[in-house]
Amino acid sequence: MNTLGQRLAVAMKDAGHARPADLARAAETTTATVSNWLNDHVKANHVKAEQLFRIADAVKLDPRELLFGPLGRGVGERGTAYMHMPSEAHLDVWQAAYELVAHILDERGLEVGYRREATLGLMAHDLLMEGVSRGKVARVVMTALP
Numbered sequence: 698m699n700t701l702g703q704r705l706a707v708a709m710k711d712a713g714h715a716r717p718a719d720l721a722r723a724a725e726t727t728t729a730t731v732s733n734w735l736n737d738h739v740k741a742n743h744v745k746a747e748q749l750f751r752i753a754d755a756v757k758l759d760p761r762e763l764l765f766g767p768l769g770r771g772v773g774e775r776g777t778a779y780m781h782m783p784s785e786a787h788l789d790v791w792q793a794a795y796e797l798v799a800h801i802l803d804e805r806g807l808e809v810g811y812r813r814e815a816t817l818g819l820m821a822h823d824l825l826m827e828g829v830s831r832g833k834v835a836r837v838v839m840t841a842l843p
Contacts (some may be wrong), residue, residue, distance in 0.1 A: 701741060724754070744764065795818045807842060
């Protein structure tokens with residue numbers, strides 16, 4: 698299976714970005730960030746959601762495909778990164794985080810865009826995974842809103 702860096706290098710060229718600096722401009726990030734991705738200094742489980750979406754958009758790939766490889770193979774099949782998918786309990790935390798953020802945004806009548814909402818969801822997820830109560834996570838999310 699190709700590494701994250703190899704997948705990005707192919708997608709970068711396919712999307713018409715000849716140099717890492719070109720991709721960095723298109724993804725609104727730094728050349729150093731793109732270089733880290735290309736040189737496999739980024740681990741899939743530590744990727745910032747906002748960076749993932751910007752880079753995936755710039756190379757016209759689904760973010761999951763960029764991180765885990767070609768789609769279409771089943772979860773847990775040998776030879777795919779899907780073998781490392783989170784447990785059901787972990788997925789429940791993701792769901793709780795995104796529901797919490799969606800509820801707060803809906804309650805306040807705010808539309809913040811998918812990138813900002815993804816960033817808030819990731820922050821909520823990380824806090825919930827560390828054992829912070831839903832109430833405290835909600836207060837943190839609310840302070841991050843305009």
